[in-house]
Amino acid sequence: MPVVTLPDGSQRHFDRPVTVDEVAASIGPGLRKAALAGRVDGKLVDTSYVISRDANVAIVTDKDPEGLEIIRHSTAHLLAHAVKELFPDAQVTIGPVIEDGFYYDFSYKRPFTPEDLAAIEAKMQELAKADLRVERRVMPRDEAVKFFKSLGEHYKAEIIAGIPEGEEISLYGQGNWVDLCRGPHVPSTGKLKVFKLTKLAGAYWRGDSRNEMLQRIYGTAWADKKQLDDYLKRLEEAEKRDHRRIGRELDLFHMQEEAPGAVFWHPKGWTVFQTLIGYMRDRLRQTGYQEVNAPELMDASLWEQSGHLEKFGENMFLTRTPDERVYAIKPMNCPGHVQIFKQGLRSYRDLPLRFAEFGKCHRYEPSGALHGLMRVRAFTQDDAHIFLTEDQITEETIAVTRLLLDTYKDFGFDDVIVKFADRPEKRVGSDEVWDRAEAALKEAARAAGIEYTYNPGEGAFYGPKLEFVLRDAIGRDWQCGTLQVDFNLPGRLGAYYIDEHSQKRTPVMLHRAIFGSLERFFAILLEHHAGKLPAWLAPVQAVVLTITDRQNDYARNVTETLKNQGFRVECDLRNEKVGFKIREHTLQRVPYLLVVGDKEVAANLLSVRTRGGKDLGAMSVETFRERLAVEVESRGRRTLED
């Protein structure tokens, strides 16, 4: 005699066990139709689930986030069903829900083609329209293994064999197709209406590159058409922000075949790049760092000593010189900085010693990993190594995290997530040393007031790290900054200082980067701002444009004046209509357009228009200069419009 308590607190009494479906029906036919699943005492179940005892019950529909997940999960099943209909000897594997959609991995004798994809999607539509009932049943594990083997589904059988013996396995069937699944699922395929297959890709079985490659089909599914359209619009928006496209359109940089993964910086791009470095140099000066510069090319033995060659040798550029020596092009800066530390005798009084470098590093990244400026083979790190004693770690960590977060604010990133990455499988140093390093970093993070989540096994091979992740304007996350505690490399590379008792001691080293790779940070900035860099970063801050050639002298004068004040200003004297010039420079994302016609010349003024199309009216050159100076000084936290 179950008593069902609904989310609004109301209760329903039944004189016999009831299904979720029946509960929904008892509330109303509309809800019954909308029901995708149930939540019984907090647990998600199918609508066919039988409630035989008193319970809290909620009906899950496509208005609930769980409902959408169930739709996606069931759509993944629908995909597998369609593939099996069209390609009976394809084998199914796994098909989870992911952000905005789902995928399903198959094993098949030949690759799926884009045409196959269209056919599969059509078959899915057909199966959805047929409104097949989705039925759940259970089976003992060993029986399930046999069952899937008999179907020729060896991957499924392998998955089930990995489930503890004696557990019951749930299977879901629709039409003549059955799959292993935990569920829950929608009650019938007719509930799946808005979906789209998006891409084909390869993926390794169980995510291990030593295993065979399966074929992955990605798809997206939504509760209604509008949500799908919004999603597609979001993809379009991301594409418009693509830094590779903006880089070309704004003439910032290019890459070419002869130098895969390396950047040719054009004048405008390099201007921004240098502005980033200039900004960081100011920061370093304020926070007690000293800039250094170490060789790009050093004997490979140094990298053997550090452990890099062993762990990353495959990913390093090596070069044999005519004198038969093998040199490595530096993939990172730390060993170089340790060499600088080692020159002369260091005293504990010198610590913490902070060496910073805008070091150009080269890494032979796997060809498939290259991606615009985001993943390159030649990049510049805003790297620093801080040599200190163990008991200075906390204080220094507080200072570093403050610098990191403050810097990000200057670039418009207020939303920063921190992750704690602990010891990886492949590492140097004893467990005892790792225990100390991890404990020290945790304590330091606590003292700095940082909340973090765990990223297990993702630390550097020489020490644990804090990872700083930025959230951009369209909600994407980018890992940029890092702070690593290293109890290993200084010792391996023979660094020591003299302590207060005249004893040799090995220092601890903090590795930290704020931008990470400047190339990558540049790309993130472009995408974050959709190319509309704030005035302090924009390669061209303003363009003076004339109406007719009667204003040429005045325009040239204004341009020179502003340039002499340190602003990046150009003038456009071309024999074109203002509308044309405005369009061009707006497309070039120039923050301010300064229009001069006869009126402005007569009154000694500028008419100021923003790239957003806002008319700020006429003002004197001096007024404009002052306001732009304030904007640049405040790093764009204030603009002329404010």
Next chain:
RNA sequence: GCCGGCUUAGCUCAGCUGGUAGAGCAACUGAUUUGUAAUCAGUGGGUCGGGGGUUCGAUUCCCUCAGCCGGCACCA
């Protein structure tokens, strides 16, 4: 590195089943002296990613290499 796709003018892209290539924008030349997102007219421009093969003939079919794109794996 692995799987799939792509590579045609500076850019974006057409080019059916093999018969040596087109458009728009850009560029260049000329006219126009113009008031807040495209003035008009004319002209030039391509070893169809590289190499090899099949064929009387290859941008088109096959092989191979490279790069790029989307994933996977990797990311000090």
